């Protein structure tokens with residue numbers, strides 16, 4: 549009889565411990581859940597203010613805010629991909645814009661709240677990106693004289709392009725004109741071919757005028 553009593557009380561104790569442990573666990577879970585909710589709320593507030601900044605035309609500030617949101621989250625909310633993509637377009641960051649707007653369309657297809665807008669902004673961004681690439685290609689293919697050494701002819705001299713051969717530099721100011729000696733041609737009015745080529749490339753340093 550005593551044995552049974554002991555067993556029963558032991559069982560009771562175990563159950564009691566378990567319920568206690570359970571309620572502790574629940575409390576911790578609740579605190580965790582509340583933390584999560586607070587975090588989410590803060591994030592939503594930040595995101596909202598970023599969207600507002602973008603709508604007010606403060607694209608740089610909005611961009612900064614979007615980036616701080618992106619830094620603090622582990623998974624990106626779908627709406628953020630749209631808003632960040634649109635703001636990137638308005639900032640002229642077309643590659644970034646294409647990237648994020650594409651994400652939105654991948655996630656939401658054509659039925660999302662912002663799908664129609666996303667497709668429109670994406671088309672614009674892609675258009676601008678193509679233009680940008682064309683401009684870059686054009687620049688890369690341009691041949692400029694500074695890439696070459698110029699042959700100055702048999703006498704190997706060129707009239708100083710800074711003072712136009714006068715050896716004097718004239719500067720206008722409020723009081724009239726000031727005159728100083730040209731620092732490039734050593735009071736000669738001409739440059740050697742080597743100096744001329746250096747000047748074209750921006751490498752010829754003037755002598756300090758006294």
Ligand SMILES: [Zn+2]
Pocket residue numbers: 708709710711712713714715716730731732733734737738
């Ligand atoms: Zn000169």
